[in-house]
Amino acid sequence: MTPATSLDGSARIAEAFARAKTEDRAALIVYLTACYPDAALSKACFEAAVDAGADILEVGIPFSDPMMDGPVIQAANQHVLEAGTTVTDQLEMIASLRHLEVPTLAMTYVTIADTRGYARFADELAEAGLAGVILPDLPISEAEGWLTEATRRGLATVFLASSVSTDERLEAIGRRSSGWVYATGLMGVTGVKSVSAALTRPLVERVRTHTDLPVAVGIGVRDRASAAEVARYADGVIVGSSIVRAAGEGDPSGAPDRVAALVRELRAGVAER
Amino acid sequence: MSTTSLSGSPELETAREGYFGRFGGQYVPEALSGALTQLVGAWHDAQADPAFEAELDDLRRNYGGRPTPLYLASRLSEEAGVEVWLKREDLAHTGSHKLNNVVGQALLTRRMGKPRVIAETGAGQHGVATATAAALFGLECVVYMGAEDCRRQRLNVVRMQLLGATVVPVESGTRTLKDAINEAMRDWVTNVDSTHYLIGSAMGPHPFPTIVRELQKIISIESTEQFAAQAGGIPDAVIACVGGGSNAIGSFAEWIEVPEVRIIGIEAAGEGVGSGRSAATISEGREAVLHGSRSIALVDDDGQVLPAHSVSAGLDYPGVGPEHAWLASTGRGTYLSATDEDALHGFRRTSELEGIIPALEPAHAVGWLLRHGKAELGDGARVVLTMSGRGDKDVDEVVEVAGWDVGVAKAFGAASPGVQDGHGEATVEPGGAAGTELQP
Numbered sequence: 011m012t013p014a015t016s017l018d019g020s021a022r023i024a025e026a027f028a029r030a031k032t033e034d035r036a037a038l039i040v041y042l043t044a045c046y047p048d049a050a051l052s053k054a055c056f057e058a059a060v061d062a063g064a065d066i067l068e069v070g071i072p073f074s075d076p077m078m079d080g081p082v083i084q085a086a087n088q089h090v091l092e093a094g095t096t097v098t099d100q101l102e103m104i105a106s107l108r109h110l111e112v113p114t115l116a117m118t119y120v121t122i123a124d125t126r127g128y129a130r131f132a133d134e135l136a137e138a139g140l141a142g143v144i145l146p147d148l149p150i151s152e153a154e155g156w157l158t159e160a161t162r163r164g165l166a167t168v169f170l171a172s173s174v175s176t177d178e179r180l181e182a183i184g185r186r187s188s189g190w191v192y193a194t195g196l197m198g199v200t201g202v203k204s205v206s207a208a209l210t211r212p213l214v215e216r217v218r219t220h221t222d223l224p225v226a227v228g229i230g231v232r233d234r235a236s237a238a239e240v241a242r243y244a245d246g247v248i249v250g251s252s253i254v255r256a257a258g259e260g261d262p263s264g265a266p267d268r269v270a271a272l273v274r275e276l277r278a279g280v281a282e283r
Numbered sequence: 284m285s286t287t288s289l290s291g292s293p294e295l296e297t298a299r300e301g302y303f304g305r306f307g308g309q310y311v312p313e314a315l316s317g318a319l320t321q322l323v324g325a326w327h328d329a330q331a332d333p334a335f336e337a338e339l340d341d342l343r344r345n346y347g348g349r350p351t352p353l354y355l356a357s358r359l360s361e362e363a364g365v366e367v368w369l370k371r372e373d374l375a376h377t378g379s380h381k382l383n384n385v386v387g388q389a390l391l392t393r394r395m396g397k398p399r400v401i402a403e404t405g406a407g408q409h410g411v412a413t414a415t416a417a418a419l420f421g422l423e424c425v426v427y428m429g430a431e432d433c434r435r436q437r438l439n440v441v442r443m444q445l446l447g448a449t450v451v452p453v454e455s456g457t458r459t460l461k462d463a464i465n466e467a468m469r470d471w472v473t474n475v476d477s478t479h480y481l482i483g484s485a486m487g488p489h490p491f492p493t494i495v496r497e498l499q500k501i502i503s504i505e506s507t508e509q510f511a512a513q514a515g516g517i518p519d520a521v522i523a524c525v526g527g528g529s530n531a532i533g534s535f536a537e538w539i540e541v542p543e544v545r546i547i548g549i550e551a552a553g554e555g556v557g558s559g560r561s562a563a564t565i566s567e568g569r570e571a572v573l574h575g576s577r578s579i580a581l582v583d584d585d586g587q588v589l590p591a592h593s594v595s596a597g598l599d600y601p602g603v604g605p606e607h608a609w610l611a612s613t614g615r616g617t618y619l620s621a622t623d624e625d626a627l628h629g630f631r632r633t634s635e636l637e638g639i640i641p642a643l644e645p646a647h648a649v650g651w652l653l654r655h656g657k658a659e660l661g662d663g664a665r666v667v668l669t670m671s672g673r674g675d676k677d678v679d680e681v682v683e684v685a686g687w688d689v690g691v692a693k694a695f696g697a698a699s700p701g702v703q704d705g706h707g708e709a710t711v712e713p714g715g716a717a718g719t720e721l722q723p
Contacts, residue, residue, distance in 0.1 A: 074587040075461065075573070077468045078312050084455060097585045120310055121572045125586030147310050147572075174317035174475065183313070197314060198473035 018164035019141035022113040023189040026065045027224040027245055035281040036241035039226055040064040040273060041117060041250030043086040044071055044100040047262045048093070053106050055257050058266035060110045063277030067110070068144065068248070071100050071118035078146045080201035082251040086258060097122060101138050108139035115142040115168065115189070123148075123156065132159035142166030142189045150182045157186065168192050171217050173209040184221030190246060191217050195230040201251025205230030211243050237279030247280050301489025303609035306579075309488040310572045311468075318475045323490045325391050335390060342386045343501065346419070347376045349383075351502075353509035353667070358636040359649070364657035366665045368514065369639070370506050372530065372672060379642065379672030380502060380530045381412035381483060387498035389416040392479040399423040399478040403467045405432055405460035405526065406597030406644065407439025408672050409483030414448035416481075424448040427466045429459035432596040435680045457590040460526075460600045464574050484527025485604035488575030492532075492604050499533025506667050507537050520545035520660055523669040524648045525618065526562070526598035528607045530671035539615060545660070548607060549648045551598035552620035553591070562591035564603040565611045565618040578605040594623035594684055595643035595677075619659075625650030627685050630674060642672035643681070 030037035040059045045052045072087035123131045142165050160167045166189030193213050195205035217225045226246025237247045256268040329335040343349040356367045372380035404410030410426040417424030430452040456462035471480040485495040523531035525548035538544040550563040571580040581589040581601035591601040610616030629650030633641045
């Protein structure tokens, strides 16, 4: 056990946001698909991301039918599944990241958690050293069973908020979330369009009226400029597809260096505000 | 809101809205929460508005060609050893039952003020129906269809395009129906303000399974009356093919509370249950969340969705609607399966004995009935079988897959690629019966 895991997931995440805040910047949250391009390089990519300044990691557990993901993350999921990698293999890779001093959350689809059984899945995530989980197709109205298990294991559960969410739903999202609230930066799937400030800024402000949790913006943030733009009004900036693209393009052995280069850019962006 | 007002059979559902026992629900991204709430509201309003029912009824009759006949298939009955009454959805406009649902949802789309509809399609029947309604109502229409399905159901692709729809071939995953649904969901998440996702089967997040059931229920409302008038009394069994399960749930709906009537759903078993190349979800699957609801699906131990297989694009789906999962789990419904070979047998014999070329989907139900009906239901049992669509779309595929040469190749020399590919040595004389196991 590393010292970090003596705190529950929410507290570790809160610390990461607080640290960024003392540096007068937004927190940088970096997503990569587990075991992409392979287990060893994936581990190296996550380590490189942390060295380059990521504050929080999201590790995607691949699903065959990722409804909220655009072509880049779909292809990464497909690649990992076609390599014959199982969820157990991915959890093993994830457990190898526990020495990193940043909180790490699993991002996957409810089918994966449900098929394994919520109790077992929560146990395995906690044992792998994870701080929390994001299930984009588990809305608050269906989340009760999962939340019971997540809470039991000290895992944070981050819910998504959308510009179409009613105030009533935003209130419930704020109340049920732990770690942060994930404000979606546009109407759409990952990695296709750019963040829409016109939709996102008012959403972040609405979420803040319902919760004291940090609010991070993801979907549509891809580079230094868009990270800087979002950092002006959000507590955290989540980047996924462009990092997965960097990991995947070119010689696989160069993936960690390419990830590090992009993360450095993004880290500069979140401090620009 | 109460479940009662949304449902046709309140006492058969649990108290939780949108659930059938433990199946159903709304497992969707938050971005769709508003659209689903709006749809529930529009559906409630429509149910309370006599003008909605009146317009739907007018369209069903005068545009859609309802009621469809209930026809006693005497020669098929003789061969099956049971009395087969065909509910002729194949005679409805667009050639299948799909328009029943589409017209209702198009009216809802108009009530919600949305200018655009999207749809998924497997065999193309739902895509054609959606394109038809979009033309009728002046809506923009985009249909997602697996690239593999575009190939094997080319006729329907052309029909959709003629009707003014954009057909998007989906190259991801298994390039079939499940991937078309994923892509339609992604479009919906992106364009939800302007767009209604016109789901074609009794699946997806609440309220879709209920709306589709209620709109398809016209099948069993008509067949109840027709059977009583033409045959007298009630049938011993109602049989329909099940992919996602829209024609089946519509065929069953009015009979669910009549315990004397057996409810039998026939799934597509591809190369056989246990072969690893099957789409018999209820027979082989497990409880899982897929495409917005908790139901039964073909998933592996990790929850990864397994590729389904069926000769019929419309049944080639690794999931099933939640109400069917519930009917199966309570024992009210019996879910069995027919293989590709059974379906081809049903296809051929319905054509030869009744002069009705069935779609490959209901051909599964016919194939099962011919092979197992008498043993399962008893000699002379009276059966209503939903002929959910016509088979014109399947002719090329059947010739290729079954290797039947009906003389076209000879007459035209170098035949079309579809005909040339598959039949090889199976060529027989025109008018003769085809390959060995398909021989009647």
